[in-house]
Amino acid sequence: MSGVPGDPLEGLPFARSRAVERFEELMFGPVRLEELAEQAKNETRKNFGRTMRLFAPLYLSNECVNSCTYCGFSKENPIRRVTLTPEEVEAEAKHLAGVGFRNLLLVSGEHPREVPVSYLVETVRRTVDLFPSVAIEVAPLKIEEYRQIVRAGAEGLVLYQESYDRAAYAEMHVSGPKRNFDERLGGPERGYEAGFRRIGLGVLVGLADWRRELVALAAHVSHLMKVGWRAQVTLALPRLRPAAGGFQPRVAMSDRDFVRAICAFRVTFPQAGIVLSTREPAKLRDGLMELGVTMMSAGSETEPGGYTGVGKGRLHRTVRGREVALEASEWEGAEATEQFEVSDGRSAEELSLVLRQRGLDPVWKDWDRALAE
Amino acid sequence: MATRVSTTKSWKIGDREFHSRLLLGTGKYPSVSMMRAALEASGAEIVTVALRRVDLTGRKDPQADMLEEIDTEKILVLANTSGAMNAEEAVRLARLAVAAGLPKWIKLEIHPDPRYLLPDPIETLRATEILVKEGFTILPYIQADPVLAKRLEEVGAATVMPLGAPIGSNRGVETRAMIEIIIEQATIPVIVDAGLGAPSHAAEALEMGADAVLVNTAIAVAEDPAEMAKAFRMGVEAGRRAYEAGLGPTSRTAEATSPLTGFLDE
Numbered sequence: 292m293s294g295v296p297g298d299p300l301e302g303l304p305f306a307r308s309r310a311v312e313r314f315e316e317l318m319f320g321p322v323r324l325e326e327l328a329e330q331a332k333n334e335t336r337k338n339f340g341r342t343m344r345l346f347a348p349l350y351l352s353n354e355c356v357n358s359c360t361y362c363g364f365s366k367e368n369p370i371r372r373v374t375l376t377p378e379e380v381e382a383e384a385k386h387l388a389g390v391g392f393r394n395l396l397l398v399s400g401e402h403p404r405e406v407p408v409s410y411l412v413e414t415v416r417r418t419v420d421l422f423p424s425v426a427i428e429v430a431p432l433k434i435e436e437y438r439q440i441v442r443a444g445a446e447g448l449v450l451y452q453e454s455y456d457r458a459a460y461a462e463m464h465v466s467g468p469k470r471n472f473d474e475r476l477g478g479p480e481r482g483y484e485a486g487f488r489r490i491g492l493g494v495l496v497g498l499a500d501w502r503r504e505l506v507a508l509a510a511h512v513s514h515l516m517k518v519g520w521r522a523q524v525t526l527a528l529p530r531l532r533p534a535a536g537g538f539q540p541r542v543a544m545s546d547r548d549f550v551r552a553i554c555a556f557r558v559t560f561p562q563a564g565i566v567l568s569t570r571e572p573a574k575l576r577d578g579l580m581e582l583g584v585t586m587m588s589a590g591s592e593t594e595p596g597g598y599t600g601v602g603k604g605r606l607h608r609t610v611r612g613r614e615v616a617l618e619a620s621e622w623e624g625a626e627a628t629e630q631f632e633v634s635d636g637r638s639a640e641e642l643s644l645v646l647r648q649r650g651l652d653p654v655w656k657d658w659d660r661a662l663a664e
Numbered sequence: 665m666a667t668r669v670s671t672t673k674s675w676k677i678g679d680r681e682f683h684s685r686l687l688l689g690t691g692k693y694p695s696v697s698m699m700r701a702a703l704e705a706s707g708a709e710i711v712t713v714a715l716r717r718v719d720l721t722g723r724k725d726p727q728a729d730m731l732e733e734i735d736t737e738k739i740l741v742l743a744n745t746s747g748a749m750n751a752e753e754a755v756r757l758a759r760l761a762v763a764a765g766l767p768k769w770i771k772l773e774i775h776p777d778p779r780y781l782l783p784d785p786i787e788t789l790r791a792t793e794i795l796v797k798e799g800f801t802i803l804p805y806i807q808a809d810p811v812l813a814k815r816l817e818e819v820g821a822a823t824v825m826p827l828g829a830p831i832g833s834n835r836g837v838e839t840r841a842m843i844e845i846i847i848e849q850a851t852i853p854v855i856v857d858a859g860l861g862a863p864s865h866a867a868e869a870l871e872m873g874a875d876a877v878l879v880n881t882a883i884a885v886a887e888d889p890a891e892m893a894k895a896f897r898m899g900v901e902a903g904r905r906a907y908e909a910g911l912g913p914t915s916r917t918a919e920a921t922s923p924l925t926g927f928l929d930e
Contacts (some may be wrong), residue, residue, distance in 0.1 A: 340693065659757070
């Protein structure tokens with residue numbers, strides 16, 4: 292297909308389905324963007340109505356055993372770290388419920404000692420009474436571990452492959468368990484087997500040639516929809532933002548191409564959820580509201596304790612696996628370090644207002660725990 | 665204030681009498697005020713609400729207060745179990761709905777597939793059996809499957825709601841051949857649900873003898889939902905009037921000028 296170098300599905304266990312071909316045609320073929328946008332808008336309306344689902348991320352911990360060139364939490368970064376206690380997680384969750392959210396995403400760095408599965412189970416248990424819908428975004432787990440988290444009440448799993456390009460993946464993931472490409476690739480299917488009802492796939496745009504990444508993501512979505520036919524599949528293509536460690540995106544994707552990609556995914560997979568985070572600027576987020584995006588976060592903080600300030604007293608650095616106290620001068624006004632810089636800093640209330648002005652109804656609750664107890 | 669009495673005869677689900685033959689969904693609207701306006705304009709006496717969108721804990725959650733927008737004096741709220749993947753989940757939701765103060769009327773939707781939202785016939789039959797025994801009035805959303813329709817009737821379903829086309833597809837009565845058989849065989853009301861994209865589709869279903877239709881997407885995502893609701897109301901009334909008036913027979917071919925059996929008259 293024109294414009295895509297090499298075979299984007301090489302080395303991946305996904306078929307080149309009709310949907311993948313359709314995606315390539317829409318993304319790289321002679322299609323006028325305005326016409327594609329029109330189609331995307333129509334499909335979104337038909338399948339999701341004139342609504343927007345809202346969710347909030349809650350960061351549990353920024354401890355991490357991985358070294359990844361693009362991530363602020365990367366282990367060698369001398370950042371301020373903390374793992375919230377279950378009580379502190381509950382305090383953050385209460386705050387978010389008070390703001391209005393009913394759909395929560397628990398996010399954490401990978402750290403088997405600081406963030407064991409038993410801890411994740413505990414945080415899910417403590418948040419499901421406040422939120423009808425709870426999802427997790429953590430390192431890939433074994434099927435039995437996923438089952439424990441499902442039993443605790445979580446119904447959503449978010450696990451982005453980051454990059455489907457094995458060479459780029461190996462280069463960006465310098466050390467740590469995350470280097471295992473296939474372990475991660477199989478995570479969504481294990482999660483499905485374990486009983487998750489909503490599964491989120493994604494790539495981080497900026498790690499490798501985005502044209503190949505998008506085709507691979509389309510193939511993964513198509514594959515998961517077939518083998519995991521009971522799951523609601525969502526997808527996201529966050530464009531990398533500058534982060535601690537000095538990362539700058541390697542392969543930039545223009546706004547125009549980004550919008551085209553959202554529209555092409557929408558038309559190819561009319562019923563897939565498409566998630567847009569606060570990494571993107573307000574103007575772009577507003578424009579995309581009607582063109583395919585179905586789930587947005589707002590007012591997000593991407594550091595543990597970011598909403599209420601809990602956990603501040605235990606901030607530290609982690610050097611070669613050991614906690615190191617902050618220097619006295621570093622305590623002044625200190626918060627844990629964020630994963631990435633939020634670009635759209637509007638609150639949930641402000642975003643709701645914009646949605647309404649554009650004729651979209653903000654949907655907070657779209658799930659009930661009774662469905663999968 | 666729109667009048668609720670249509671000129672056609674009333675009909676019943678169980679012992680309850682209705683005049684409007686248009687049922688509405690409440691999802692996908694751009695705002696609650698537009699939903700309210702559409703309900704008003706449609707003359708609907710039954711609206712369905714997804715239980716997963718409302719608060720079932722009794723906390724009166726302001727972030728999930730759609731029920732507050734519906735005048736339950738005039739309109740029957742038909743809770744639906746959308747999101748349920750199997751009979752157990754649907755039964756649990758139905759019981760919670762009653763506990764939360766909703767009527768004991770349930771639109772049973774069990775779709776394990778979140779993409780096309782196609783109903784699972786096996787789980788739907790199981791859940792209907794359980795809930796009917798518990799005294800619920802059950803309106804099951806089903807494939808246009810005449811045998812399943814009869815099986816549901818046998819276990820006490822109050823209606824059957826066969827789909828015209830996949831939910832949200834706006835494609836009309838694509839299952840026409842099967843719905844004709846369902847209507848022919850039914851002793852309970854048949855409500856065509858899902859896929860109706862235009863008032864003419866609704867009229868078609870009523871002309872065929874369906875007792876009512878349920879419409880959501882086509883109205884909710886219209887530029888002017890209230891106007892579209894009114895148009896559907898007119899389509900439904902036109903279709904029902906035509907059905908009651910007795911549609912003339914249709915013929916696929918022109919009458920031959922030299923009939924093959926003309927020799928009989930010679």
